[in-house]
Every structure is written in C-alpha cells, then in structure tokens.
Amino acid sequence: MDRFLAVVVHEYKKVVLKWSFLVGTLLLPVLAGVFAFVPAIIFSLKGEPTRIALIDRSGTVAPRLKDNLSAEKRAERARTAAREAAVNITPSQEEQLKMASAQMVDSFIFTDIDPAGRSIEDMRSELTTRITADEFDAYLIIPPDVNDTAAVYEFRSRKGADFVTNDSLRDALNSAVRSQRLAEANISEERLASIGRAVKLDAKGLDDRGGEKDTTGLMIASFVIGLMIYITLAIYGQAIMGAVVEEKETRISEILFSSARPFTLLFGKLVGVGLAGLTQLSIWIVSAAALLAFLALQTDLSQLVGAVPSISPLMILYFLIFFLIGYFIYASIFALIGSVVTSLQEGGQFAFPPVMLLLAAFYFSIAVIRDPNSSLSFWVSIAPFFAPITMPIRILAETPPFWEIALSIGINVLAIAGLVWLASRVYRVGMLMYGKRATLPEIWKWIRYV
Amino acid sequence: MNQEQATLRAEGVTKRYGDFTAVDDLSFEVKPGRIFGFLGPNGAGKTTTIRMIVGITFPDEGHISLFGEHITTETQGRIGYLPEERGLYKKMKVVDQLKYFAALKGVSGRESEKRIDFWLERMQLTEWKKKKTTDLSKGMQQKIQFIATVLHDPDLLILDEPFSGLDPVNVEFLIDVISEFRTGEKTIIFSTHLMETAERLCSDILLINKSQKVLFGSLREIKESYGQNLIAFRGEGAGAILEDRSTIERVVTHADEQELHLAEGVDAQDLLKRMITSGVVISKFEKTEPSLNDIFIDRVKGGENSHG
Numbered sequence: 001m002d003r004f005l006a007v008v009v010h011e012y013k014k015v016v017l018k019w020s021f022l023v024g025t026l027l028l029p030v031l032a033g034v035f036a037f038v039p040a041i042i043f044s045l046k047g048e049p050t051r052i053a054l055i056d057r058s059g060t061v062a063p064r065l066k067d068n069l070s071a072e073k074r075a076e077r078a079r080t081a082a083r084e085a086a087v088n089i090t091p092s093q094e095e096q097l098k099m100a101s102a103q104m105v106d107s108f109i110f111t112d113i114d115p116a117g118r119s120i121e122d123m124r125s126e127l128t129t130r131i132t133a134d135e136f137d138a139y140l141i142i143p144p145d146v147n148d149t150a151a152v153y154e155f156r157s158r159k160g161a162d163f164v165t166n167d168s169l170r171d172a173l174n175s176a177v178r179s180q181r182l183a184e185a186n187i188s189e190e191r192l193a194s195i196g197r198a199v200k201l202d203a204k205g206l207d208d209r210g211g212e213k214d215t216t217g218l219m220i221a222s223f224v225i226g227l228m229i230y231i232t233l234a235i236y237g238q239a240i241m242g243a244v245v246e247e248k249e250t251r252i253s254e255i256l257f258s259s260a261r262p263f264t265l266l267f268g269k270l271v272g273v274g275l276a277g278l279t280q281l282s283i284w285i286v287s288a289a290a291l292l293a294f295l296a297l298q299t300d301l302s303q304l305v306g307a308v309p310s311i312s313p314l315m316i317l318y319f320l321i322f323f324l325i326g327y328f329i330y331a332s333i334f335a336l337i338g339s340v341v342t343s344l345q346e347g348g349q350f351a352f353p354p355v356m357l358l359l360a361a362f363y364f365s366i367a368v369i370r371d372p373n374s375s376l377s378f379w380v381s382i383a384p385f386f387a388p389i390t391m392p393i394r395i396l397a398e399t400p401p402f403w404e405i406a407l408s409i410g411i412n413v414l415a416i417a418g419l420v421w422l423a424s425r426v427y428r429v430g431m432l433m434y435g436k437r438a439t440l441p442e443i444w445k446w447i448r449y450v
Numbered sequence: 451m452n453q454e455q456a457t458l459r460a461e462g463v464t465k466r467y468g469d470f471t472a473v474d475d476l477s478f479e480v481k482p483g484r485i486f487g488f489l490g491p492n493g494a495g496k497t498t499t500i501r502m503i504v505g506i507t508f509p510d511e512g513h514i515s516l517f518g519e520h521i522t523t524e525t526q527g528r529i530g531y532l533p534e535e536r537g538l539y540k541k542m543k544v545v546d547q548l549k550y551f552a553a554l555k556g557v558s559g560r561e562s563e564k565r566i567d568f569w570l571e572r573m574q575l576t577e578w579k580k581k582k583t584t585d586l587s588k589g590m591q592q593k594i595q596f597i598a599t600v601l602h603d604p605d606l607l608i609l610d611e612p613f614s615g616l617d618p619v620n621v622e623f624l625i626d627v628i629s630e631f632r633t634g635e636k637t638i639i640f641s642t643h644l645m646e647t648a649e650r651l652c653s654d655i656l657l658i659n660k661s662q663k664v665l666f667g668s669l670r671e672i673k674e675s676y677g678q679n680l681i682a683f684r685g686e687g688a689g690a691i692l693e694d695r696s697t698i699e700r701v702v703t704h705a706d707e708q709e710l711h712l713a714e715g716v717d718a719q720d721l722l723k724r725m726i727t728s729g730v731v732i733s734k735f736e737k738t739e740p741s742l743n744d745i746f747i748d749r750v751k752g753g754e755n756s757h758g
Contacts, residue, residue, distance in 0.1 A: 003523070006553035014542070250537030255598065258504040258531040259554035261523065432506070434535060445468065 003260040004268050011272025015239060016279060025280050029287035050157070050165050051109045053127050053139040061142045062112065064176035069108050069168070107165070111136065131158060140169075146180045153177075219369055222393045225319070226365040229389050230358055233326050236277045237334040237354060241347050243269060244338030244427070253431035262428035266335060267420065274327050281323070315399075319392045321409060326388025328416045330354055336423040339430035340438045361389040372398035382408040384415035422447065455518050457482045457606055457637040458503065462512035465498050472498040474661040475512070480606075480639060480654070485632055487652030487669070488641040489742075491750055495661045496641050497534060500610055503639070504531045517605065527556055530604035534611045534641075536595050538583040544570075544594055545579045548601060555602035562601070569597040572627070589620050596624065600631065607631065607638045613647060625651065645743035655742070657749060664749045673739045676748075679712035681721070684734035688725060697721060707734060 015021055056062035067073065115123050120141070127139040138157035145151060153173060159165065182192060247253045256265055333354045341347045364380040371377060372394050381391040381400070387408045394400055429446035430438060438446070458480040465473040473495040480486045490496050501507045502514055505521045516525040539547050545566060552562040570576045573593045578586060586594065592615055600607065609628070613621045628651070632638055642648050648655065655672065657665035665672060684707040692701055692708070697716050702709040712718065718737055725732060740748075 002556055002558075003554055006550065006558070010550045010553070013546075014539075246539065250540060251533070251535040252537045252539065254501075254506070254533040254535055255531065255551065255595075256554065257506045258526060258529065258533070259551070260526075432501075 004264050007260065007265055007268025008272040008275070011243065011269045012275050014243070015273055015276035021276070021280070025283050028284060029291065049107045049109050050138060050159070051111065051136045053113050053130065053136045054110045055113050055115055055123060055139070056142045057115070057144040058142050058146050060180050061146060061176050064179050065172055066110055068172035068176050146177050147184065218397060222365070222369045222396050225396065226362055226389050226393050229323060229326060229392065230362045232277060232281065232323070233330045233388065234355060234358055236273060236327060237330040238351060240269065240273050240331045241334040241338040241351065242344060243273065244335050245341065245344045245347050248339060248431050249343060251434070257431070263424045266424045266427050270328060270331050270335065273331065274324065277327060315395055318395050318405065322388050322392045325409065325412045325416065329385060329388065329412065329419060330358065332416070332419040332423040336426050339427040340443060342437055346437060357385045361386040365390050365393045368394050369397055378404065382411055384412050387412050456480060458514070458516055460512065460514045463499070463502065463509045463514060464511040465502060465507065466510050471661050476658065476663055478656050478663065478666050480637060482637050483635050484653045485638045485640055485651050487648040487655040488639055489643070489648060489655055489746060490658040491643070494658045496658065497610065500608055500641065504529055504608060527602065528605045530599040530602065530607045532595060532599040532609045532612055538591055538594060540583050543580050543582055548594070548598055551598040552601045557602045565601050569601065573597060588615050589617060592616055605636060607636060609638065610641045612640070613642065613644060645741065645746055649742040657746065659750045665745070672745065676740045676745055679716065680738050680740055681710040681712065681718055682734060682736045682738045683708045683710050685730050685732040688730040691725060691728060691730070
C-alpha cells in the first residue's frame with residue numbers, strides 16, 4: 001500500500017508540476033475569456049468617422065439613408081440584435097460582427113454634392129481627386145431611378161476593405177431604397193413587415209414527465225460535453241503512454257520492478273495521472289463557473305439562462321463516473337501500447353486504434369443527441385469504449401432508466417478490470433524487452449506467461 | 451544474522467522462454483558477509499538469474515530463498531539492485547528521483563532526506579542535488595543510480611556491471627565505497643566481465659556459461675585447484691627445454707614474459723635445476739596462480755585457446 005501511494009504521488013506530481021500542465025490548465029480558461037471578450041472590445045472601439053461625398057441623382061434616397069444611419073436608429077437596431085443574439089448561446093462570428101458594427105454609432109459624415117448639370121464621369125474624376133487630397137474617405141453615387149433593379153449604386157472608398165463600414169452602409173442603403181420603392185408603390189412599411197414576417201416554429205422537447213425543454217441549448221451542451229470528454233481522454237491517455245515509454249526508454253523499469261509489483265506500478269500510474277486529470281478538469285469547471293458568473297453580472301442573461309439545459313448534481317456525478325470509466329479504459333490501452341513500443345514516436349504511430357475508437361464514440365454521440373431513445377443509442381451507451389462519451393450525452397439529452405445506467409457502469413467496470421489485467425500482463429514483460437517492438441504473437445505469449 | 455544460514459540459496463533453478471532455456475538447473479549459495487562474483491559471458495543467463503533473485507521474474511522449476519524465506523515484496527525491500535540496464539528520469543531533479551526510489555523501498559520523510567544528503571556527500575555530488583539528469587555527466591548518473599540502490603540500507607546488494615561507463619578514477623572510488631559497505635555484514639553479489647576487478651573484490655565466485663553452472667566455490671580454492679603447475683618465466687637460451695612437451699605442456703607468450711604450463715607430475719624445482727645446468731640465463735622464474743581471466747577463458751572457451 002505504501003508503495004502504491006508512493007507511485008500515485010510520484011505520477012501525480014510528475015504531471016501537475018510540469019510547465020505544460022500549468023500552461024494548459026491556465027491557458028484554456030484565458031483563451032476562452034479572450035475569445036468571449038476580445039471581439040466585443042475591438043469592435044466597440046469607435047473608428048474614425050467615414051466622410052462620404054454623396055451624389056443623390058434620385059433626390060429621394062439621401063434623406064432616408066441619413067436617417068437610417070442616425071444615432072437613434074442605430075442604437076435601436078443594436079438593442080434588437082443583442083436581444084436576438086442572447087437567445088443563441090453561441091452567436092456565430094458573423095452575428096458577433098453585425099452586433100458589434102451596429103454599435104458603432106455616429107461613424108458616417110455625409111456631404112451632399114450637387115452635380116449641377118455636370119456629367120457623371122466629370123464628377124467621378126473630381127471626387128477621386130478630392131478623396132486623394134484627403135477631403136473625403138469615399139463617395140457614393142445613387143442612380144436616378146430607384147425602381148430600376150439593374151441600376152448600380154457606386155461606392156468607392158479608400159478604406160475598401162473596411163467590411164464593417166461597407167456592411168453598415170449596405171444595410172442602411174438597402175433599407176432606404178426599399179422604403180422609397182414602397183412609398184412610391186403606396187405600400188406602408190408596417191404592412192409589408194407584417195406580411196413578410198417569418199413564422200415562429202416553437203421547437204421544444206418533451207421530457208418523460210411532460211415538461212418542456214429547449215432542444216437547441218441541449219444540443220450545444222451535449223456537443224460541448226462530448227468534445228470535452230473526448231479531448232481529455234485523448235490527452236491523458238497519451239500522457240500515460242508517454243510516462244510508460246519514458247520508463248522503458250530510460251531503463252528505469254528494471255529498478256522499479258525490483259521494488260514493487262508491476263501491477264502496483266501500473267495501477268499507481270493510472271490513478272496518479274487520473275487524479276492529475278481530475279485536478280485539471282475541476283480547475284476548468286470552477287473557472288467556467290466563474291466566467292459565467294462574471295458574464296451574468298455584466299449583462300442581463302435571463303434569456304440565456306433559460307436556454308442552458310438544467311444539469312442536476314446527480315448528472316454531474318454520472319459525468320464524473322463515466323469520465324473515470326473512460327479514463328481507465330483508454331489509459332490502460334495506451335499503457336499497453338506504451339509497454340510494447342520502443343520510443344514515443346513509435347507509440348504515436350500505434351496510438352491510432354484507441355484514437356479511432358474515441359472518435360467513433362464521439363460520432364455515435366451525434367446519433368445519440370438526435371434520438372436518445374433509439375436502439376442504437378441504447379447499445380452504444382452500454383458498450384465499452386463508447387459508453388464513456390455516449391452515456392453522459394444520453395443522460396443529458398434524455399436520462400434513461402436507472403437500470404440502463406447501472407448496466408452500462410457494470411459492463412464498463414468489467415471491461416476496465418479486463419483491460420487493466422491485460423495491460424499489466426503485457427507491461428510486466430514488455431517493459432524489460434529492449435531494442436525492438438513486439439509482434440502480436442509475442443504479445444500473446446507475454447499475456448500467457450505465468 | 452545467523453552465520454550458518456545462507457543469504458541466498460538457489461536449488462535446481464530453471465527458466466525457459468519458449469524453446470529457449472535461459473537458466474538450466476542452477477544451484478548455488480551465497481554466504482552472508484561475502485562479496486560474491488557472478489561471472490559469465492554475455493548471454494550466459496546472468497541477468498535472467500538476477501531478475502529471479504530480485505523478484506522480477508520467477509523460476510519455472512527449482513526454488514530460490516532469500517534470508518531463508520520465499521521471495522516476496524518483503525525480501526525485495528531488503529535487496530538493493532543496480533541493474534545493468536539502468537536509467538534515471540530525464541527531466542527530474544536528482545533529489546526528487548532519489549526520494550521516489552527510496553519511497554518505493556519504504557523509506558520516506560525526514561529519514562529519506564537525511565540519507566540522500568549523506569550519500570550525495572559521500573559520492574561528492576552534493577552540489578548536483580537540485581540539478582536535472584540531463585545536466586549530469588554519464589559518470590555522475592552512474593553514481594546517482596548507485597545511491598538509489600543503497601538508500602534503503604539493504605542487506606543484500608546486487609550490482610550488475612556496476613563499473614561500465616565509469617572512468618578509472620571513479621571505478622576506484624566506487625570500489626572503495628563497495629568495500630566500505632561490506633564491512634557492515636552486508637552481502638554483495640557482483641556481476642561483471644572485468645576479471646581483474648572480480649579478482650580483487652570477490653571472495654566467492656559462480657561462473658556460468660550457456661545457461662549452466664561451470665564453476666562455483668571460493669576464489670582461493672578454485673585458484674589452487676588450477677594453479678599447481680604454472681610458472682611465470684623470463685630468460686634466455688631456454689628454447690630447447692621449452693619445446694620439450696614431456697616437461698612443458700604449453701607456453702603462453704606475453705609481452706615480456708612467458709607462462710609455462712607444466713606437464714602432469716613435473717616438479718618446478720626439477721625444471722629450475724635443469725635450466726640452470728643447461729646454462730639458461732634466468733631473470734624471472736616464479737610459481738604463480740592462473741588469473742581469473744585465464745580460468746574464465748579456459749572454462750568458457752574450452753580447448754580453443756591458442757598455444758604459445
């Protein structure tokens with residue numbers, strides 16, 4: 001027992017006291033924070049106002065355009081956009097940009113230019129000269145007939161790549177021209193809005209007690225949790241493999257084997273590295289909670305909170321159980337590979353079967369999200385190798401009856417016992433075989449050695 | 451410890467890997483307080499035997515007892531084993547590695563720190579305590595590995611090729627340390643192919659070849675059984691006598707002297723007389739024992755030796 005604890009402490013410290021662990025553990029929350037806040041901060045910085053020379057040959061669009069780009073209108077649109085985005089937990093990059101650009105108030109200065117009978121080519125060259133002289137940043141020529149759908153609205157800007165400005169201007173211009181067309185066709189804007197409104201499809205799942213729940217949030221949360229388990233299992237499995245290969249490469253294993261039983265060493269290694277993994281996970285969970293709390297203080301997220309599926313303490317317990325199950329399954333496979341190969345590079349090549357299994361489990365989880373009660377979902381959520389990812393997702397999507405969870409845990413614990421036994425048989429011989437990688441028949445022989 | 455009881459006793463030990471018999475029906479004893487040389491060419495089965503003693507593998511047949519007991523994790527704790535294939539964690543501080551190895555042998559806390567400081571001091575490595583393995587020279591790593599072997603104050607020390615990779619100064623240094631260790635009633639099993647070193651250090655030897663025991667006993671007895679008829683000779687004008695195969699079985703020529711193997715029943719005294727009367731100018735005529743190296747080569751290679 002003392003030896004086992006010595007191994008556990010040693011392996012734990014070896015992982016946790018490494019720079020890469022510290023960096024990895026701290027960097028992930030920091031990166032998450034950066035991705036959450038930085039775009040908003042960058043786009044909230046007001047750019048220099050864009051000075052636009054405006055030639056309105058129609059004579060009707062210019063006032064509407066200026067009105068659309070006025071401070072009040074833009075602020076109102078920003079509020080609407082923010083409300084819409086809040087319902088969606090993960091607004092896409094494009095939506096974030098739109099939100100941000102909508103907040104850029106007062107960034108256009110228009111100067112009306114009267115062509116006074118001069119030709120359009122004449123005006124163009126004059127405006128180009130004035131832009132070059134830094135009198136304006138851009139010019140916009142509105143064609144005479146708003147109803148001509150083939151007409152071109154000419155916008156030339158020194159800051160041609162400023163897509164935020166271009167986007168805002170296009171939206172405002174579109175809406176101004178449309179309003180003008182409607183006005184000319186005698187259709188009121190309100191009426192058109194009510195005709196064109198999209199139907200509201202209220203998509204919600206029903207839980208077994210007949211309560212309603214939001215499926216979008218569920219889908220995203222399932223995906224995030226599945227991905228998180230997948231990544232942690234892959235990382236810590238490979239960490240185990242690295243630790244095993246190091247002891248084999250440096251020939252430390254012979255000293256270790258003369259001090260403790262191979263099983264004690266292997267199991268201590270699995271537990272030590274596993275505890276390091278749990279440490280990292282807890283730091284992430286705590287910092288995620290802190291981040292959410294901070295966000296909640298910053299903005300009114302009552303709508304957002306409604307979209308996050310409710311996660312009970314029992315579910316968290318299940319997640320931890322299945323995380324540990326997955327860890328022991330994959331870590332023992334990686335340990336087995338580590339004790340057969342001769343170097344870490346070689347180990348990398350042979351790591352693909354467990355990685356493929358993990359990936360398959362992750363893909364199965366998508367099927368589980370779509371239909372948690374199908375027979376496919378049932379089988380993959382009790383099968384060893386897949387259950388560690390698919391069962392937590394199934395529990396989140398539609399908690400199955402307790403006996404199914406218990407069955408899954410039982411089957412997978414048996415699988416762990418088998419795999420750890422197998423790995424320790426191979427480990428005990430493989431760690432002392434230097435020089436060449438073992439073949440499958442050799443491994444089979446090792447397993448049968450007394 | 452009871453002087454009568456062997457520290458280690460192997461009886462009919464056999465180990466097979468598939469069709470290959472690595473150790474074949476090997477029996478021997480190691481008495482307490484002795485330095486026991488375990489000799490044999492590469493591939494003879496030394497490492498396999500040692501692995502069975504330290505409890506890494508187990509015999510297919512036969513039995514090994516340590517301190518009068520079966521091999522268990524308890525007996526493992528009383529052994530210090532320095533394997534031939536040895537290493538250290540690359541990116542770990544010297545002191546942390548030593549602490550881990552000590553903890554695996556059941557020594558921890560203040561006691562472990564005290565012993566680590568003592569041994570680092572003894573091996574003149576104190577200033578390297580906080581350094582990583584990658585900063586150490588090969589010789590320093592060897593010394594650290596030796597410290598890891600003795601930290602838990604084992605009753606039996608098993609050293610497999612302890613001097614490989616050490617420069618002569620450090621070899622002498624380590625021999626001193628090992629000799630010191632022996633004075634405390636500790637038993638040392640010592641495997642090497644450096645016969646000069648084995649000759650200097652060992653009181654008993656076991657020689658194995660091709661999985662089987664070839665020689666076993668105290669070095670003194672073995673040498674005496676070999677050394678009846680050997681003369682170290684340097685002189686001029688002995689050509690005819692040296693050619694006389696009825697007197698001298700064979701002659702091994704070294705750089706500045708010759709080794710004369712006398713034939714059965716020939717007395718050295720008579721040979722000396724004969725040489726003097728034949729007018730041989732003798733500058734050296736000495737009755738010697740064969741070196742361990744000679745015995746080793748003789749027993750391992752059999753009659754393949756070239757005659758001088």
